[in-house]
Amino acid sequence: MIKEYRQWFNRNYSESLYQQYLQALDSQYPGAIEFRVAETPVFVGRDFKHKMLDACEAIIDVITQDNFTAITDAAIPAEWNIPGSQPYSHFMVFDFGVCLGADGLPEPQLIEMQGFPSLFGFQSYMAAAAQKVYAIPGTLTTYLNGHTEESYLQLLRNIILGSCQPEEVILLDLFPHRQKTRIDFYCTQHYTGIKPVCLTALYSEGNRLYYTNENGQPVRVKRIYNRLIFDELEQQLPEVKAKGALLHEQLEVEWIPHPDWFYRVSKFTLPYLQHPYIPATSFLSDLLAIPDNLDQYVLKPLFSFSGRGVEIDVTAEMIKRITDRHNWILQRKVEYAPVIETPDGPAKTEIRVFYFWEEGKARPVATHNLARLSKGKMIGVSYNKRETWVGGSLAFFEED
Template sequence: MIERYRNSFNTLFTKEKYLEFIHNLEEGFVKIPFRVAETPVFIPKALEKQLIAAGAELIALIKQPDFKTLTNDAIPAAWNVANENDHPHFLSFDFGICKDDQGNLLPKLIEMQGFPSLYGFQAHLANTYKTTFNLPHHLSPYFNGLNEAQYIDLLKSIILGKHQPHEVALMDVDAPEQKTLIDFLITKQFLGLKILSLTDIFKEGQNLFYQENGKKVQLKRIYNRLVFDEIADQTALFKGNFDPREALDIEWITHPNWFYRISKYTMPFLKTEFVPETHFLNTLTAIPADLENYVLKPLFSFAGKGVIIDVTLADIHNIKDPQNWILQRKVIYEPVVQAPEGGIKVEIRLMYLWPDGQEPKLCINLTRLSRGKMIGVSYNKDFDWVGGTVGLMER
């Protein structure tokens, strides 16, 4: 979107250079199972300022004293985890890039998460774009004046806290099989922590342990990457290991309840130019006449699962649990990134770290490019110049 960088990048781009970029990205780690885009996004200063302002408005709601009361019903009773803390350590806000009535770029909120994102991979991704494509040194994926070393130090302080790396585990249901494994491996390289599957961890009393070289090692903290929705029908995994919902002598980074509190559930409470009109389906007093301008989303889903884009009256009447759905005005993405063949739609994820006793800090971003109806790598498999990428800003 910064024209001089875009024109230069497109002029010099070759498919051979892209293959070299992917090789460099994967080297020493693992083959990436999701599509990475051919290009970064060059974010202009005006849009950067708007993104920061939009994020600040959302943070203000989350910091309200009654926020927990407001969102208590967001947490499914079956997945309410004990010992919740005061705030999430990670926040992510996804904004579709649109245009206002005057033709200016405008971010519109699509999704929000109180859950970790690809905090390791995005730093590596930005470096690899810059080195492979020989991009200017002063282009940065970081906000708030951070450089890479400062960012990794902050990430380390959030995830490890006062503990030693071997006392902290990045945990997912089956960690080596996750599509985000490359992020796990980069995070391990940065911080030295363990990567464990749920079934690698066992309980004695209220404490959690794992085995290494025939020895029992106590865990003090879990960097949680497990989405409970993904194991709703696999609770047998807990038998003989541990049940995450119990009161345990463990620190959660971030506590699992925040995945639900800060989610699509939060969006109907937000009234700002940066948030599309959103309603809980069970609170609608009248169904909009222009349903073609709305999208129907399940509250408790991940990665776009269950979303109905072309909504009909029949879709609404067929919903058996309207309290678990939202109806949201569609966001019209503007194809603002110029590829060799046409414009591409953009979504920018702002990624925050929130240290205990401090304010949330906007740190880095994750950006996605799309030609399809929905943003996301799984909805753009047959296109090029789409997929996961990163926004770079002038510093």
């Protein structure tokens, strides 16, 4: 979106450089990246960056209100009301589509948010590879609020580990070595020392949580860096789903972040937000009448992941068929702008801003990002796989 950097990158790009980039990403963990990596980073100017962060801070204003947990208690499914709840989410992410404003200039529009970790390890790894292979100018950085690679990774370690030793902390997911995001798990292990562990490997003795390591020894778990999506657990075989009962026990374990926050900071929160860069959103159950201009809206289930269940071409009949309207939102549709010039046609992009909340701090702080490029209706690394210059990427911001 910074024209001179886009032209510079496109002018100097070659397929050979892209292959070097892919090889650099694949070198430390061969075969661990299943999703498509885009050929290019996104170059973001100061004005757009500040617009995006202004919207983020408006969301944080709502999240830090005294009544936020009371407002969002209804977001937590009864079957996943896990003990050990905490007063804040250690990690949050905010997704913005890059659109055009009334002035014809790029502007962010909030698409979604999560009180949940993202590819925090991999994006730092990716940033270093892109910087080196593509010789990105030093006036640009993927980090925010003055963070560097070193300070970012130190903050990540501090939050994940707390006062524990790495061997007392696990990265929890379902079958982590099969996940499409496993490259991030391996990067996180490299940067923090914690191991990815499957839910099915956990067991309790009294109020303590354990798993058995590769040497057959029991290892006590004191802290969980949570990457487990309960929506995914619900789709497993009965014997795997049954392992979820373990999480309902009163265990001496800390969650980073607690599963509550996946639901509290989510699509459920969107109707409570008002900002020029946050599209108007309503619970379907609050609608007094179905709008006539449904082509300007998108319909989303509250409890889904990776875009499952999202309806872009909404009809009145579709809405009338929904019986659990309190579990759906109708959001003003935003028009992604094809602002990324590529050799075979322009691409759209979405930028995810990472927020970290350090213990003892009044507010979380923006630290880093990821980006996704698309040439189709849907944004995400699972879509338009046959296209080029699409897929997972990251934004380099113009420094202040």
